[in-house]
Amino acid sequence: MTLRFNYRIENPEAFEALTKLEEFMNKSGLDKTLYELIKIRASQINGCAFCVDMHTRDLRNMGETAQRINLISVWREAYDIFSEKEKAVLELTEAVTLISNNGVPQHLYEKVRQFFSEKEYVDLIMAINTINCWNRMAISTGMYPGCF
Template sequence: MNTRINHQEVSPEIYNTMLKLEGFIASSGLDHTLYEFIKIRASQINGCAFCLDMHTTKLRSMGETNQRIDLISVWREVPFYSARERAALELTEAVTLISKAGVPDDVYSNAREYFSENEFLTIIMAINTINSWNRIAISTRMVPAQAQVQV
């Protein structure tokens, strides 16, 4: 499997725009581990091998346990995530799969128990950003062996 287009080389403007979104989220105060959980869960749902490889590797380098990284896809079935992390993962699933049921009121209410309005909006932006990265990586057929950048 070969990469179709190197988006970073072909359109640095697009790549730099995405990096600005990343920079905004990184400077927002959103917990970095939580952001990586969001990235991993959305990437699992979207089937983005490139992003999964990148973000699981990053989370491991941050000192997160293999168990918590490996079990994100079944977060409801294990007691290893805080209520705050669970609310973010649930919201990530709803927003990533938004065409199925929107963001149900109970998901919104649960998230708002743990996140302020500003934090909620930042998490929505974080979910949108990783979904955009996933769509770029999948459409251009980026594969982990060809990883050239860290996001």
């Protein structure tokens, strides 16, 4: 892959808009580990190598184990590696990232709501939307690990 251009320089207002989303998420109170799990899983689905690289490093720097990081893409098969709460978040991340496939089924909404309030549910959706925006910008402009 070749970096097409640095969108941060060419359109700083767009970069600022994405940064505002990130600032909103940082103030939301969402658990930082959960947010990184969301970022990694959505980035894996979207095929954003730049973001997978960045967020796996971030999670590792937060003290997460290599085993858990390595198993995010196969969380369903990892059994006890992820908590039920984390599994609900990962499943929601997949559903929202791939929303045109099946939407967000009622049973999934109910599963997530076992762990999160309505306000927190909206925070999760915003978190998933935020990383999907970053992924689409990175992929569309040709970003790859180490491009900057």
